[in-house]
Amino acid sequence: MTEAAFWSDLTDRGMVQQTTNETMGDWIASQLGSNDELTCYCGFDPTADSLHIGSLLPVVGLRRLKNAGLKPIALVGGATGMIGDPSGKTTERTLLDADALDANVKGIGGQLETLLEGTAGQDFLMVNNYDWFGDIRFVDFLRDVGKHFSVNMMVAKESVRARLEDRDHGISYTEFSYMLLQAYDFLHLFETHGCRLQVGGSDQWGNITAGIDLIHRKHHGEEIEGITFPLITTSSGKKFGKSEKGNIWLDRKRTHPYFMYKYFFDTDDADVVRFLKCFTFVPLEEIGGLATSMETEPHLRATQKALARQVTGMVHGAETAEACAGLEPAMHHDDVEAFEKHAETLGLLDPSSIGSEESSTDLPVVHRPLSELQGEGLLAADLAIACGLFKSKGEVRREVGSNSGFRIDGKPVESFDYRITSQLLGSRRVLQIRKGKKNKRMVCFHG
RNA sequence: GGAGGGGUGCCCGAGCGGCCAAUGGGAGCAGACUGUAAAUCUGCCGGCUUAUGCCUACACAGGUUCGAAUCCUGUUCCCUCCA
Numbered sequence: 001m002t003e004a005a006f007w008s009d010l011t012d013r014g015m016v017q018q019t020t021n022e023t024m025g026d027w028i029a030s031q032l033g034s035n036d037e038l039t040c041y042c043g044f045d046p047t048a049d050s051l052h053i054g055s056l057l058p059v060v061g062l063r064r065l066k067n068a069g070l071k072p073i074a075l076v077g078g079a080t081g082m083i084g085d086p087s088g089k090t091t092e093r094t095l096l097d098a099d100a101l102d103a104n105v106k107g108i109g110g111q112l113e114t115l116l117e118g119t120a121g122q123d124f125l126m127v128n129n130y131d132w133f134g135d136i137r138f139v140d141f142l143r144d145v146g147k148h149f150s151v152n153m154m155v156a157k158e159s160v161r162a163r164l165e166d167r168d169h170g171i172s173y174t175e176f177s178y179m180l181l182q183a184y185d186f187l188h189l190f191e192t193h194g195c196r197l198q199v200g201g202s203d204q205w206g207n208i209t210a211g212i213d214l215i216h217r218k219h220h221g222e223e224i225e226g227i228t229f230p231l232i233t234t235s236s237g238k239k240f241g242k243s244e245k246g247n248i249w250l251d252r253k254r255t256h257p258y259f260m261y262k263y264f265f266d267t268d269d270a271d272v273v274r275f276l277k278c279f280t281f282v283p284l285e286e287i288g289g290l291a292t293s294m295e296t297e298p299h300l301r302a303t304q305k306a307l308a309r310q311v312t313g314m315v316h317g318a319e320t321a322e323a324c325a326g327l328e329p330a331m332h333h334d335d336v337e338a339f340e341k342h343a344e345t346l347g348l349l350d351p352s353s354i355g356s357e358e359s360s361t362d363l364p365v366v367h368r369p370l371s372e373l374q375g376e377g378l379l380a381a382d383l384a385i386a387c388g389l390f391k392s393k394g395e396v397r398r399e400v401g402s403n404s405g406f407r408i409d410g411k412p413v414e415s416f417d418y419r420i421t422s423q424l425l426g427s428r429r430v431l432q433i434r435k436g437k438k439n440k441r442m443v444c445f446h447g
Numbered sequence: 448g449g450a451g452g453g454g455u456g457c458c459c460g461a462g463c464g465g466c467c468a469a470u471g472g473g474a475g476c477a478g479a480c481u482g483u484a485a486a487u488c489u490g491c492c493g494g495c496u497u498a499u500g501c502c503u504a505c506a507c508a509g510g511u512u513c514g515a516a517u518c519c520u521g522u523u524c525c526c527u528c529c530a
Contacts, residue, residue, distance in 0.1 A: 270484090
């Protein structure tokens with residue numbers, strides 16, 4: 001892809017929210033065309049030891065820049081993380097201690113290596129701003145950085161103003177200072193790595209421009225630019241990246257890959273093309289074809305499948321994504337053979353490997369001892385509740401009655417007292433229970 | 448510090464001595480329709496070994512009453528106005 005094509009691709013994908021330069025595409029092309037390299041950076045907040053899909057967009061954006069030939073720097077905010085960015089936040093942040101931050105920086109660092117498809121230090125640079133903030137002296141900082149900031153200007157920034165106007169929460173001096181730290185990051189990266197472009201989410205606009213201003217004051221005449229990516233929203237008004245269970249994390253220990261796959265698979269028609277453009281590297285022409293397919297043969301759900309597979313693959317690897325893509329229809333069509341094959345790949349068939357994870361009751365697979373079915377058998381309602389399918393016996397009662405939403409192997413459970421016996425299982429090991437059409441569990445019995 | 452107003456189920460929001468497990472809306476779940484979509488329509492929507500039953504619940508702790516989410520007292524949190 002040529003430099004010019006890169007920029008039009010980026011804008012066509014709806015990835016560009018704001019730019020500091022009206023002809024940003026030309027500027028980037030000219031920078032890349034000249035002997036100079038163009039280095040860009042994007043910061044990530046180490047608020048947890050994993051990113052979630054809500055912060056996926058900037059990472060993907062950075063990777064696009066990398067693909068276009070820019071030298072990316074991923075900055076993990078070990079120092080700024082101790083302060084807390086007030087941008088887009090309505091309440092004061094709780095401060096993390098150094099150990100937790102350190103663990104978070106490590107966790108996120110590993111994920112960035114995967115997502116940026118490279119090794120840190122080689123294909124891209126990974127820095128931690130604690131390295132230069134750790135022992136900077138307060139007095140020096142005030143002299144060298146603080147002097148260049150006008151409080152009047154800072155107060156006018158949207159992120160600060162919102163909090164000043166909120167009488168309930170206000171803003172602490174610490175968070176108020178955040179902007180200076182991020183501005184200094186940019187300055188530091190400019191001075192040490194010649195970084196002249198910062199990118200980030202749309203809530204970073206104020207911080208990015210603050211950094212540009214600071215560099216201008218210190219280094220007259222330099223061309224320093226910034227780009228922000230849009231905030232991803234859903235057409236239904238729900239927050240993108242949140243399921244009923246909470247955030248969709250990139251860490252498979254927090255969110256099983258199958259959930260991630262399913263989350264994207266369930267994307268609303270109204271959103272799926274937009275997401276496909278932003279989150280994946282599928283060529284735009286191909287996305288156009290998928291969009292057409294959604295109109296002419298919607299039942300195939302090709303668009304959703306492509307999105308789910310691409311994103312899951314990017315985060316968890318192609319093999320996992322393929323297994324998820326196989327498991328989904330197996331679950332949907334109650335195909336036990338296909339289920340076992342793909343669940344095996346996903347490590348879902350080994351009862352010892354799962355069960356301790358936080359969301360194990362929500363996994364599509366549960367394991368039970370075969371002995372439970374002996375004698376009178378197991379009360380179906382108890383099993384369904386243990387799987388997290390129903391939340392109380394009362395709910396089971398309601399379902400078995402009128403419209404029989406509770407089914408075992410596709411057959412409606414007629415009465416609340418129904419028991420599952422080894423006779424029902426026969427020679428099989430897996431049995432499927434479900435609530436309605438969407439909520440299913442494959443129950444594996446182990447002898 | 449002074450004066451008012453308020454904290455109700457997942458969320459919003461009625462109720463203001465018994466008919467209240469509590470109107471209504473949203474969310475959620477199920478059913479119909481469909482494309483494993485959206486929209487729409489219908490039902491459910493605190494828990495309990497099967498229920499003209501019991502328990503838990505209307506900020507917290509007490510009290511008045513045959514009986515309180517509804518009245519009284521104290522505590523606590525929030526909002527508005529004044530200083």
